[in-house]
Amino acid sequence: MTRLNRVTLETTLKPFALGRPDVDVAEEMLRQWDDLVAEGSSISILVWTGDGSEILEWSGNIDAEFEWARFIGFSNPEQFGLTADAPTSARPYAGAEGPMRYRRLREIVGALRAAALRRKAHVAIGTAFDPGPEFAPSDFKFVRHPEISESPFDLGDAPVKTHYRVTCSWSRLNADDVAYAAFPEGIPQGLSFGSFLGGQCESFLPAMGFDYLWLSNGFGLSFHPWSYRGINFDGHRFGRVDVGEATAYALSFWDDFAAACSYSLEVRGTNFPIGVELAKDLTPLRTIYERGYLRLPAPNSPWGALNRNFGVEIAGAMSRAAHIPGEGYPFRFYANDPWFWQNPWRDCYGREPYDIYMPMSVAALQGDGTMRTASVVEILSVDSEHGILDGRAAREIVPHLLSGIDTAPDRPGLLCWVYPFEEMSDLIAERPEAGSNLFLQDWFVAQAFTNGVPVNSVVSTAELSRILAGRQDVLSGTILLVCAATIGEKVAGELANFVRSGGRVLFYGAPAFDSIRALLDLRAAPAIEGDATIVTRRPIDNLVDIGRWGRVRMSEACSAGGSAEVAGPAADIVAGLEFAGGERVFAVTRTNPGWNGGRASWIRAALPIDEDGTADLPQRLGEEFVDAAALLRPLLEDFGSVIRQTRTPEAAVFHDRTIYRENARAIQFTASRSDNALWLSGYEQDTTAELALCLPGGIPVPVGQTVRISDGLGVLHLDSSFRREVRVYVQQDADGPVACKDGHPITTRLNPDVRRALSVSPVVDARIEVHPPWDVLERGAVEVRVDGEPLDGSLVARTRDGVLVEHVSGSIEFIW
Structure with a gap:
């Protein structure tokens, strides 16, 4: 088939x-x-x-x-x-x-x-x-x-x-x-x-x-x-x-x-x-x-190969997957260049597959709860500039493509971008000057990805309305990422009701409707344009302390206009703006005991674009200006997803005097779900960087990796290209290394047909949840061993996505 x-x-x-x-x-x-x-x-x-x-x-x-x-x-x-x-x-x-x-x-x-x-x-x-x-x-x-x-x-x-x-x-x-x-x-x-x-x-x-x-x-x-x-x-x-x-x-x-x-x-x-x-x-x-x-819609752009701008590539791929003219959409991989001197697989990527797995992680959520993934794969090109048919590239690339197909997303990832294809088409037809909101809508998500926010799932507003009407369960493991300026009044109201009934939404951009302002307890104020100092109440990685962070520019090109929001008493302020002529709020979060665990957060959003730049891509404002998209990851912590990095400051330059010259960037990655596994796929420009994670189920421990647990986070050291499967989540108070590794699938007394054995060790009084494939979970076929001895089945609990054991120490095996 x-x-x-x-x-x-x-x-x-x-x-x-x-x-x-x-x-x-x-x-x-x-x-x-x-x-x-x-x-x-x-x-x-x-x-x-x-x-x-x-x-x-x-x-x-x-x-x-x-x-x-x-x-x-x-x-x-x-x-x-x-x-x-x-x-x-x-x-x-x-x-x-x-x-x-x-x-x-x-x-x-x-x-x-x-x-x-x-x-x-x-x-x-x-x-x-x-x-x-x-x-x-x-x-x-x-x-x-x-x-x-x-x-x-x-x-x-x-x-x-x-x-x-x-x-x-x-x-x-x-x-x-x-x-x-x-x-x-x-x-x-x-x-x-x-x-x-x-x-x-x-x-x-x-x-x-x-x-x-x-x-x-x-x-x-x-x-x-x-x-x-x-x-x-x-x-x-x-x-x-x-x-x-x-x-x-x-x-x-x-x-x-x-x-x-x-x-x-x-x-x-x-x-x-x-x-x-x-x-x-x-x-x-x-x-x-x-x-x-x-x-067919257009495929993903080749800018990952040409200038390492994976944020624009991934945002573009999601926008094209959200609303399509037919039955599917394409994924295109830039393997060789038959016109010029570079052949990307060898020269640009160094034969590493991050620009295969990241865009192949893109998938569009449908109204029936299924995910639409790439149905066409295109290879540019099979020949090199000298007319050579590059068989070696084919032998190396095809296994990664097949792996990407094998693990195509079947559920939304950690975040799901709500894409208002119909609404923005209507908006621009009425007011072409509203293009500033559409520009900010897409470019801020591109900047978010560049700053280490793993967004790779998308849903159109039309499909989202169907889901909110009858399939909200498919949103239980994801955070909706929504531009508050472009979604339209109907969807804005639906999202406000969704949050009040237990949903999780992260808004960005100037709220266009009272339903969103009321949800967040934001009050309208006279808009202030110009440069402002952003003051954050949360640190950002190892680079930003609490307090004055840097400057942002509130203008038509950088932020779709001035800042016009102040916070009411129910809003928890995360960051504010100090202008020469007054103060405005920049980011808030809010929940309510009556919302059944629901939460809404918001960031005004701004882009560090030099409006006088003359390059194809926007040129960066000076070092005193910050990229506000970096604040998205601290906002995610209110939803239980902690994603922190220890990395080189952005002012550092890598590969100077080459065409790949680029300032230091965050680790960029996707987090997609397939057959109950979470797949982390990404690019680490600076391999001295560290990625620290803790998700709602605990610290993810990728198969084949060791995490260093420290202060409730799992610290990972990854390669420049990584692709890691996560099925095990650990919570424990003790600091130290914890590893997950495939063991030998040896037949046991309880399981005569073992297909897989995951070993997790050493743990100390830990809570461990494992997410096996769906068919295994439905059959109740997971055997748990502690230090080689079977664990009494009464101590193994079923969760929504897996099985759970608590207060275990030593070496734990999950066998199915």
Whole structure:
């Protein structure tokens, strides 16, 4: 039985230009990934032919030549401010023999289809259109029709790079008299790019044997796919354009393409979460979905490999999983780079799998209580820049992918992000300046992940309403993470009732509705903008003591406006703000004896963004400004989840003078649940850091690890990449080391069919809860031994998720 809807392998044409028979190349390509391919009901191969200019130039002549992705380095170097002889400018790779003929491309596609059909009955072969200049020389884009890199409507475009130009999806072409397959008399003046590309694809795709088109690098969704700024956001202010006109232009590409082409589209997407796309570019994704233009959402972005920004990657993946146009969503792994010098598995990741397990931990909670996980796995790419089919990478990567599938989440993790897809689409349609709230909504969660908050589960507001109406039990082990500014009045009221009936919610952002303000006992006050000193009543890791922490900026770009909240007497203040002109509250927590254990906490939220920065990603404000997302972990302690770190101060720099230069960061990880186990998967940039944990069930002791219990916390020393299973939770007063290890599954008198034995030792008068697989728990098949002797069954208690023993010392074994 297959566990994926599809497996997609991506490749350039380079492996087919090294003199080997096409059939042998195609067969080797698939054979290397056979164990992964076997997991899919279907197989897709995405062929990176060039940059899409081969589609634009297609005349219908099968024997015409076209330029292809036969280079290493930046093609069209002038677009990057480079000279042709610059070290990073494009050079043909060893097998390049000049342009290729379309007939040859059709032969290669045929060989790939035949190899795939030998494995699966359902096969799709796609090709890509990329809006940028880097993959292949393009006379069409930069000589004959440079106007496609301009917007036909003044949308206040603010590109970051002065040389770099990308194709605007809603652009219009100037007339020419070149014969194209769809326009044999030439391009008429003012033809939309969507109509031209669609018409060309309707001829090109079947002629070459392709089944679909992949829109690369944000094309169709943003004119600024690499920048956090866009048509609606200049780095300072939102609401810069008319939302109706901007939406009409964005949708015109999709409408015009669909009118001209019957083939399906898939997208790579931008580098950002959906809320950021909507805030900065007014991207009408809901309408694109509703009109049936996409069958899959965009996959996770590759920024984990390119700049180690796992927070933006994970937040983006969650936003895309929350609301989808079809039956599933993809996970994409950046294994090789066939255009440039780096091959991420070897060069960026050091052959460590953290950027496999962390995004594969993302899952969306559904209204029936089930979890939706990635149904498509995509590999970019199976070939390297020299056209080598990287079999070693396949042998090393596939076992991790299969393990990620094996342990796909089936319950929400420690936190579950509530994502208001419908509400934010409505909000931005009414008020484009409200993009500031959407930007803060998504970017603050990205910053939270970067600061060591393990959020990897997501639920849309629509699905959450179904759960709150009848399946609240599935939320018993999670904390809902909610933006109070964007969720909408209906859901705000439902969440307030949920807390009062025993639920746990951590809000962030300015509360938009009285129901949330009343729940938290927050009172409205005149908003104060500008810089403020944040004063915390709780320490943060080993780096921040109680008292004045640092500065935050309350502005449209950094915090969606000024601070306008003061606390009432029922709110327990966790942090406050001191402005030159007054004081405001920044974080509170609240519970009530009548709430049946329910609790609500809140943080106003602010981002340390330099509004004058000019890079693709926001640049950090000076060292006197703090990242307020670091305060989220101390807030989690009120909910019984203690996550502390001992680490290097952020001002320290690692890997200086390399492309991986980065300031010291917290340990970043996910905490997902599968078959009653908790899986900790993460990246530890600084391996001298320590992670100290205590969760509601006790101190988690990962299998194969030793924790040092100190003051009620379990201290872990982990590697730069870690993936650890937790089934055992310990509580004891005594300090010292406690280890959990797999023992030999030897048959016992009580259990003739032992599959697993977990040994926990040494413990002192401990309370230990073990969470076996669900089927084992239901059968009551857990045997407990203390120092080798069976423990009387009357001393073993059943809990909701496992079995419990108390007041035990020595070496404890759990056998099933």
